[in-house]
Amino acid sequence: MPSMANPELPIPDGLVLRPFRGVRFAVDDLAGVTSPPYDLIDEAGVRKLLDTHPNNVVRLILPGTDQQRYAEARETLHQWLSSGVLTADETPAVYVYEQSGPGVLQRGIIGDVGLAGPELHIVLPHENVMPGPVADRLALMSTTEANLEPIFLLYDGAGGATTRLVDQIAASRPPLVEAKTEDGVRHRLWAVTDTGELTSIDTDLRPRQALIADGHHRYATYLALQRQHRAATTGATTAAAEPEPWDFGLALLVDSSAYPPDLKAIHRVIPELPLEEALAKAKGSWRVREHADLPEGLAALEETTGPAYLLSSGGLTHLLSDPDPDQLEYAMPSEHSARWRALNTSILAEFLLPKVWGMRDDEQSVRIVHHDPEAAVRLARASGGTAVLLRPLAVDEVLAVAAQGERVPRKSTSFGPKPRTGLVLRLLTPTWTPPTNDPPYEKPDS
Incomplete structure (x- = not known):
């Protein structure tokens, strides 16, 4: 046919x-x-x-x-x-x-x-x-x-x-x-x-x-x-x-x-965004907590429910969590499902990057690092930028979004x-x- x-x-x-x-x-x-x-x-x-x-x-x-x-x-x-x-x-x-x-x-x-x-x-x-x-x-x-x-x-x-x-x-x-x-x-x-x-x-x-x-x-x-x-x-x-x-x-x-x-996470590195600037801009819409090192920060990220990201350029790490609900609601596109709007990669692409940091999630502005948070931090340190570490999405989240005909943002998943x-x-x-x-x-x- x-x-x-x-x-x-x-x-x-x-x-x-x-x-x-x-x-x-x-x-x-x-x-x-x-x-x-x-x-x-x-x-x-x-x-x-x-x-x-x-x-x-x-x-x-x-x-x-x-x-x-x-x-x-x-x-x-x-x-x-x-x-x-x-x-x-x-x-x-x-x-x-x-x-x-x-x-x-x-x-x-x-x-x-x-x-x-x-x-x-x-x-x-x-x-x-x-x-x-x-x-x-x-x-x-x-x-x-x-x-x-x-x-x-x-x-x-x-x-x-x-x-x-x-x-x-x-x-x-x-x-x-x-x-x-x-x-x-x-x-x-x-x-x-x-x-x-x-x-x-x-x-x-x-x-x-x-x-x-x-x-x-x-x-x-x-x-x-x-x-x-x-x-x-x-x-x-x-x-x-x-x-x-x-x-x-x-x-x-x-x-x-x-x-x-x-299913593993894919991390971001933003070479042109110094960590101090990233944190200063985030404090107006996110709760920011400091952790002594990368293992402690990753453990805190894993235990956090809801949208959360770990920022680092080496040394201290900083957990972003509990975004301002009104700012988040305003930023997320209404044409997408509630499940899509709750994904950490969707919030990163639609709220944190463009609204908080004033940039797009594209190949020119954002580097991709598969799986390895230490490699992402090393790249951030070498470039004078910020590593944004994410939790992996859940398989059932991805399946549900795909079944509705929606697409998650680029480089959201790494299946293995x-x-x-x-x-x-x-x-x-x-x-x-x-x-x-x-x-x-x-x-x-x-």
């Missing part, structure tokens, strides 16, 4: 996870060529990964800083395919993926997820995106003609056929590949090619709904890439309904009822454990040959 919003885009009839010909590294040190997701790697991390292995996947996902970086990534990808550093599996498959280690066990399945806009309520975003990262990922994907790392999706599998099969495979079959990364996590991968098993997975998943846990910018890029290619190649509406490579995107799908996610980049890649040219001119897209195996 054609889309009312765009009749030239095909619409999946449910949650679709299609087999694909995975592209994998054929090297002895598999752990050495993998990396965290691109948005968790800073410049020092890039150098460390490149020192670990000359073929580390970071050369593809973060290929440099100049305008030629996307072409460099494409050339590197083609070189690795031509030389055998990367090889494509012969048979299309979905891949069971397990991460295990101290306090970690997550199993899921990697495949081609059918793309669906949020209005279809098949793949639900919960977080806003920024145009800069989408433009960057779109340039990279369209130039390399590849999905280089999977997004992370959660669904309520309720112990269904897919979850049972995933657990059975992980418990009883030898893995296709296995690698242990320096964080102590073991990564294992199995290819599922049996027609009966693939049919069982497809039947189980179709009526379900998935939440984007990690990869909002990449999913937005998938949709942009789909629109871009459809605009360039489609003629009649009937032809447009035929699925093409860009109607899918690489994704890891995890049953959150079997493997509940770990995130899939490791480099274990399996996806080409948008499923039958790859060394390029002479740009090869046409070929219809993938179904």
